Amino acid sequence: MDHSISLNFNQLSQDHITKLKDAFQMIDGDGDGIISKTDLQEMLGSMGKLNSAEVIEQMLGRKGNSADGMSFPEFLSVMSDLSGEFPEEDELKQCLKNLAEEQSSLNVPLDDLIQSLKDAGFSNPEEQFGKIFKTFSSTQKTTSTKIFKGDSFLATISDD
Known part of the structure; x- marks a missing residue:
């Protein structure tokens, strides 16, 4: 070494x-x-x-x-x-809260998350994060809106 x-x-x-x-x-x-x-x-x-x-x-x-x-x-x-190059968990939580429709949840409309990623400079977030979106998204039965389950995502990547 x-x-x-x-x-x-x-x-x-x-x-x-x-x-x-x-x-x-x-x-x-x-x-x-x-x-x-x-x-x-x-x-x-x-x-x-x-x-x-x-x-x-x-x-x-x-x-x-x-x-x-x-x-x-x-x-x-x-x-x-x-x-050190990745955002802290608290930063991710705050970003998801900013996008969430309900402040008590980290569930975000997937379309809003994708648009925010595009605004942040990702050229094709649907492809770049496709596996993550597939794993941590579901469709709301009442509105047929795809929701990114931020709580589940953070629980998976957290050290706790």
Whole structure:
């Protein structure tokens, strides 16, 4: 491991580290303790994603990792840095409350959420977040309006 890599784990709870260890082991298909190009190609292929050499090099090249692979401590370091790029749960709650029709709920009309994402600069949120929308949306029986279930979504991504 490159010792110039700063390992900043203070942003990760023990539960989060455990979840990341499980994810690392899932990606490390051959179980050698290193996420290699082959491991990433297989993981991306299983998800139906294009696995171009450029994307894989970019994934492995973060934080000065060897192009040959990434160890678990390096993976933790990358994930710790990435976790700072995502909004806090309280920020997500506030955004959903701002869009919700009832302030006591985080359920948002899906069309309103999609429009807000477009306004925020996402070019095609229907495609970019399609799986999330499918998993966390339902149709209201009374109005036939599709609703994004923000409470359920936040419960899934929360560390609690």
